[in-house]
Amino acid sequence: MACQSVQYIAAIMDEQALLGLNPNADARYRQRAMAYFEQLKESQDAWEVCADALAKGIYNDDHVKFFLFQVLEHQIKYRHDALSGPQQQLIRETLMKWLQGQLMNSQPEKPFIRNKAAQVFALTFVMEYLTLWPKFFFDILSLVGLNPNGVDVYLRTLMAIDAEVVDRDTLHSTEDTRRNTLIKDTMREQCIPNLVESWFQILQAYQQTQPEITCQCLEVVGSYVSWIDLNLIANDRFVNLLLSQMSVEELREEACDCLFEIVNKGMDPVDKTKLVESLCQVLQSAGFFHVEQEEDVDFLAKFSRLVNGMGQSLVLSWTKLVKAGDVKAANDTLQALEGKVPLLLQLLVHADDDISANIVAFCYDYLHVLKQLPQLTDQQKANIEAIMLAIMKKLTYDDEYNFDNEGEDEAMFVEYRKQLKMLLDRLAQVSPDLLLEAVRRVFNNTMQSWQTASFMEVEVAVRLVYMLGEALPASHGAHFTGDATKASVLQEMMRTLVSCGVSGYQHTSVSLEFFETVVRYEKFFLVEPHHIPLVLVAFLDQRGLRHGSPKVRSRVAYLFSRFVKTLHKHMNAFIEDILRQIQDLLELSPPENGFPALLTSDDQLFMFETAGILIVHGDGPAERKQGLMRSLLGPLMEAFGLLLDKLSRETEAERQAALGDCLSHAVGFASRTSKAFSNKQTVKHCGCTQVYRDCLQAFLPALGCPVQRGPLRSAVRSFLHRMIICLEEEVLPFVPAASEHMLKDCEAKDLQEFIPLISQITAKFKVQVSPFLQQVFMPLVVAIFEILGRPAEENDQTAALEKQMLRRSYFTFIQTIASSGMNEVMANQGAENIEKVLFTIIQGAVDFPDPIAQKTCFIVLSRLVELWGGEGGMVGFPDFIYKHIVPACFLAPLKPTFDLTDAQTILTLSECALTLKMIYNKRGPEFIQFLQQDYLPSLQVAPEITQELCQVLQQPDVKVFKNYIKAFFQRAKL
Template sequence: MEEEVLQNLEPKADVAAQQCALARLEQLKNSEVGWQFCMSTLTSGMTQHNHLRFFCFQVVEHYIKNHYNSDNLADQQRVREFLSCWIQLQCTQLGRQEATFLRNKAAQVFALVFVRDYPLHWADFFGDLIKTLSFGPHAIDIYIRVLKAIDSEVADRDIIRTPQEAERNAAIKNAMRGSCVEKLVESWYHILKTYETSNPELINQCLEVIGAYVAWIDIALVANDRFIELLLSLLHRTESREAATDCLHDIVSKGMEPLDKLQLIETLFPVLQNSGILKPLQDDETDFSCKLSRLVNGIGLNLIDAYNKLSKSGSTEQVALLQNAVEQKVPVMIEFLNNDYDDVSAAVLEFAKEYIHVLKAKVMQTEEQLAYAHTLLVTVVHKMKYDESYRFEQEGEDEATFQEFRKQLKVLFDNLAGVNKELVIDYVSKFTTNTLSEWRTASFQDVEIAIYLLYLMGEAIPASGGNHFTGDQTKVSAMQTMMHVLVTCDVSHHPHPAVTLQYVETVVRYEKFFNTEPEHIPYVLTAFLDQRGVRNSSPLIRSRCAYLFSRFVKCLRQVFEINSTLIQPYIKEVLGPLEDLLILIPPENGSSLISEDDQLYLYEAAAVMIVSGAFGAQQKGMLMSNLLIPVMDKFKTVMSQLLLEVDEQKQELLAQCLCHAMAVTSRASKAFTNHQTMKSCCCVPVFVEATKVFLRCLQIPTQSQVLQSGVRQFLHRMVVCLEEELLPYIPQASEGLLKGSDIRSIQEYVPLIVQIIAKFKKEVIPFLQQVFMPIVNAIFSVLSLPVEENDEQGKREKQLLQRNYFQFISAIVTNNISEVLNAQDSQFLEQVMMSIIRGAVDFPDPVAQKTCFSILRKLVELWGGKEQPDGFTQFIYKNIVPACFMAPLKSTFDLSDAQTSLALAESAMCLKAVLQRRKQMFQAKVGEKIKMHILYFITFFHKSCHLGDDVEKYSRATQATDDNMVHVQCLLNK
């Protein structure tokens, strides 16, 4: 029957038969005899198909993991006979050696049997396994794979173990140390010696096993003369040297006491040096060089770790021995760090970093250590340089790898500055000034790194207050010299993009240099605006320069004011070349030299120069008009085109162009400050005119959502910058922005009206009295629309609109313009008030609940006295007070949530406001029971809500004995 199953799994069998066979094979895993059938199949040659044999191994594996019982002698004997027979079949000429993945699976089965039987039920497991080595290379291959699988089961620290597994593994390793480890080591030596020249694959696998086991066996068994001699021999064989190097790395990385580790490395390292291994290799030996570099890194890190441990508890002599041992390895580390191949260099970065940390910890470095630091600095700078093959315009994976490598080198550079900043300042100053003085004859790599080192100085040696040109005179003098050379040597004209980018980055980083030498500002501004900067042939440089130009100009506001006579005449010359870059290009006319995002930076920079320049107010207004009137003219032209356009795709492009016009105008308004306002600069008329022009687009029937979004963003800026001049345009804007009445447009409109209320307060009362009802009705209408159960985005938008609605009401009461509410129809006002009550109680949104309770509290404070709207007193007792209890009693009211706790505190504050405003009348209106509940509730939250002492004293004097208090107690317990 089972043979037939296997035959039906052959590729030639039909699909139905294969499916039945697969189902039957799955049953084998849980069959009492299925594992026996599979073992028989594997040793009888019943099938030669690898996927079927793999399945049979899986069945055996499943049995051993879940059902194997070492006390069942019969089953135990069957398993051992299977393992022995399978090995013999692999090693005979009649047998067929399994594929690699099948041998690995078989090794896992061996390991599973081992951890269940050893040492109690199969004490001589390794003895029996070693006996099979006489069968030849195939047996040795299986032996090594089994050892690797056992290591994975017993000793691999990357695998998470249960406490029981950890205890079991510890017992297994102890038993192995006491009985068979020496036999294993002898077998390894025999394999290495026998197949040293004939079978490199076996050699490499054996070396991998030695490296794995050396972590938990006696190091003396491997770190001895005969093994080291053999490993050295393998290091000179091309096929095995990489594996031998990894094995040596594992040996030196074994956990040991500091002095034992010192003895091990100091014995091994001279042998490696004398053998000629630790020397520069040929270009075609990069992989081996990486392995050697990793070995040197391991040696250095282990010595430094031992040094750090002994520094805390060892004697002075012992610490000195370890320090000397570390120092002796530094030249070798530097040699590998300086290798032409970055992969080789990267392998010793950790050693270099840790050694520099050792130097940083010292109060005073020796001359030898300073010499090492200097050599490391020179090496780091050399390795930071770009290679000729670096693709600056089409960066790929190799370029990304180098940039990551450069970041690691930067860490070394920063740490070297921490070791001895004078050393770094002196080296960088000389290298940078010399290179920049002769940049025309130097390679682009040297020029770029010279500027980059100057750039790095800002982080490597931080300045107090962020000004690198005050304080330590040594550094200040060097920085001023380097910056002076940078901006006067014409290196900005260098043709290579890497140099150009580094130049502009560095100039902007050290903008405070121009406080001391402002005469260089015009030159730098020109560099930003001509072919070196925003007109460069490289889009990357153009984009970066646009952003940095804006930053540079904003940083120099004060310099423009202080040095007005020097810079003022030049500002007009700067604004002139900007004109063609500030032109809005309609989509049908192609693209501008710079992107729309980059234009935003340029408009802001131009506006900053106008506002910060030492011009008269009228002249500033004229320059700002010159900047923005072309934008408005282009806006009108494009708007006319949009009205006539019928193609939907072109309509969208034209609408985006209109939004961009509004965006650049908004960005220009960011130039104004509290000191230099729009009004003081006589720029109000041009922005008012822009408001008039832009609001017209709200009447366009197409692309309304896109245009509304642009208008909203523009108006947000105008609310900040304009004063009462904006008020006449708010009604028109509101009418246009509410035209669509969809959830998104209303949701985004409410923050704008809230901002207007906060800015103008009483001045917008007449307008709000008229639009309050339309706005609220529009919100109610949208909120009443059903949302599908699985529409998560729709639910989120609805929740945001609810929050915005409550923020709108809150803005009215918080800014003391409750006249807006008083002017509404009483029936409509009651509808609004009840919506706030529902928001406080029924909406499972703690942010909205907190806002609602805040609104109710403010209304109580405003209207809770004698002069109040008709019916509000009854509203307090009928709705507000119950809401303060009903909300926390809801099942959705989660006190473990921070926002919910804030909502609860706000409800308590609301009750406090009722008590303070109504007092005796409040006590008379509410029943004795409710009064007790309220006082108990307020007292409980006294500390978190900062309630007044009078409430606390009053509540303490009142005895709350009513049985109904249990409801409040449940809430408090919750």
């Protein structure tokens, strides 16, 4: 029967299924091929046909051959242990016959088939090497000899084995890790020397004729060297062979990588130093240290990575030797390290950034070593200076950098600059004085002739001053404090920067760097405020806010707000002038005016905030501030009314959206001005109350607008949040009308965003808003539960999440009312309504698997017990405690969805325990009796456990009870 099924499948395979393996086959055939593949994979013996076809080389089609290997791979990977001894033997024979076939082929298989074959060999090896096939490598090696097709498969198999057994990026189970360790140990004992010998023979035999195979072999050596005996590789014959390949153009990059892996291998620090030194000597005598003569940048990138590895290895050895107290060996290693610095500098300053970037880590570590030395030699100081000059040179943009359309190359240079900044910071730690002096020299030389210098030179000179701010510690004058001589160097540079006219340099990179630096060192202007007018003019004219580049204008808008925030006390005399000059930048840009605005609406937010700060923090009387604020916000209110009227009449969707955006921006701008007020400079103190009341009056009608409801409601709601903080009780008359609008025709998201507003009002004004809250409370609750009760699509994740967030917001609102001492808001809703609300809280605590909402519900229940659960509390509430709150405290944690390993759920359980504790505090022995005689027996809790729980509950330490409750429910859920 088995034989028949095999023959039958073979027939189908021949005629139909295999047609669908071709990527160009139509969907019907492809589907049939997929179904057939599944059938073959699951069959007990049909896969043997595939094995037979592979061994005999029946098929020529590449896709079919790949398919056959996939079927075999599935058997080995998922069903190997279920195969009989003869079937396992069949797999081994199949693979060896297929390999034998490769030796006779004049043309090797396509790479994707060889890779798949190597994976199947590697899987078989992993499954059988320790038990069934200990001679795996010997069998393969004796078969392939030095046949190039066979060697290719052998090397690919070794890389596939590395991926299965060694690769640290692959996550393995504990069992697989143990097996892999055993495989490596057995290989070290039984066959690694033979494998290494085979690699040597391959490298020697093929370096002239088969560069591809030689490169593969070098990759294998590099991969295996991390866990085999290094002496097998790091010996004269092997290293000389590798070094000879460093001179062969097609092999040198791979040989470099191989040497890098050898150098990276963990070993004794003294031995590592010797290894690196011997490698360096040979490389140096072979002429590899003449970096400037090498034109192959791809090779140099690999070579700089190798030098980086050697340098970092020496640093690590030095660190270990210093720690061990081996002074002589540490000094020898330090000497070896110093010997590599000239090479490091050649590579660091190389024109190609990839080559330079590859050496940065070694440079960083070398500077770290210098930082730890008690004293620096003249040579080390010279090295520091050379590194500094290299960094300054490499920070410079090149001609090809595209500032208008930054792509991948530009992004890579920005990343590379970050690495150089890291080096500069480390330099500052090693020798801050040297760095300060070097920057001063470069900066002063450039500023003396900035008009004729290239933008790259000017930008980097200013950039270096900017970078000092983070690189130098405050004691070195980065913040104009501490040592006067050091502070004066930076002050002198800042004086030059703001007065030499470089702010007018016509290049975006220089403009941006100028303003960034001015704002970084804003404290300079506190020391020398007479420079402020000069810089203000630059901010306000074509160098800054009116620059030709939108990128510069945008950044300057933000930087200007920062500058004004810090220095507004020194700008009192210029307030009106500044406001007049930026007036056109504060105008709304209605969609129909057709002119591109100088600033985006996001940039304008900063401008309005800046204007607000200037007005609020000016020295003048309240009347002046009120007048200026009205001049600022009046045009916004006027434009808002006109645009809202237009929107209500507009029928075209695109224009409705544009008008809605514009209206939202207007509200946002007004809101942003309010950020200028503080505890000292309040709205009231500045005489601006009526201005903001007028804004409310102007904006609130937008809540009733039937189009663009979402954006408009969101904007006005945000403004109300700000006004609650700024206007205080003056905002209250506007709240009822606003709430009425926002509760009308609302969706889950609207309500969810409205509740925090009501909660904010409740928490801030408490008793003052009690009448309003009593009025709005039930309509709000009804609206919430109407939305929560709406049916939704089963798989609509967005709707489900919105409902979850709304439910959470609702419970938080109830918590705010309860914890603000506003219990009369609920108490005055009538018995039926109170009951409805209480049941929603019980339901939230028990029925919904959302620990955040559940925790809030238990906090509310605990608070309500505290308010209403004692003598003289709400009529009927003790009955509610026993019928509903106590059961909730036990039923919620017993639910399967209540995960006691989850941190958020544990917090919920903690609140649940506090609720039980609060019930005991309010009801005393009566509650204990209820638990002992009624409730816990109804849950089939054993009498001794009931007794134990009640005893712990009566103890004063609540922490003990919390711990007990956790253990109680953990036991109950077993």
